[in-house]
Amino acid sequence: GDEDLAKALEALAIRKAGDNVRLLATLGRTAENLNRYNVALRLYQRASELDPERAPLHYRIGRLLRLLGQYEAALESLRKAVRLNPRWARVYNEIGAAYRDLHRYADAIDAHRLAIALDPDDGVSYASLGHTFEKAEQDEAAAQMYEKALELDPTFEEPYVGLAFV
DSSP, X not given: OHHHHHHXXXXXXXXXXXXXXXXXXXXXXXXXXXXXXXXXXXXXXXXXXXXXXXXXXHHHHHHHHHHTTOHHHHHXXXXXXXXXXXXXXXXXXXXXXXHHHTTOHHHHHHHXXXXXXXXXXXXHHHHHHHHHHHHTXXXXXXXXXXXXXXXXXXXXXXXXXXXXXX
16 A cells, blocks of 8 residues: 555665755655655665764754654754754754743743744744744734734634634
């Protein structure tokens, strides 16, 4: 079935990519885009074994671990990404999402606020904070963040959806 095909493709990818970190990462992104998160995760992990100083690999590993429900492991990978690139706002948003998934809303809010401090013109950060406020049942604060996200990018869909629920 599909899982057998995914495993065969993963084995082929690792065999053909060898120690080529860039190719492993590219194949990981391809698997991720195909929603083959476990395959993508293993490809990124192999790439990060070869190049442990590459922050984007740790970010992607953390993101996938979060999507797979492995929140503590996700936070560990995301913290590695932060150590390697402490000014990367996107990582803080992903940390916030992991904390939100763990219902640790105060920690999530702090992480999203760090992302906003690093990149105050990023509507995604405001929408992410809005989503966290929404989950924490702070609807007024959520609405304010969604409105700010739309102010920065009126074409961004997520804040419209969020506003419909707060």
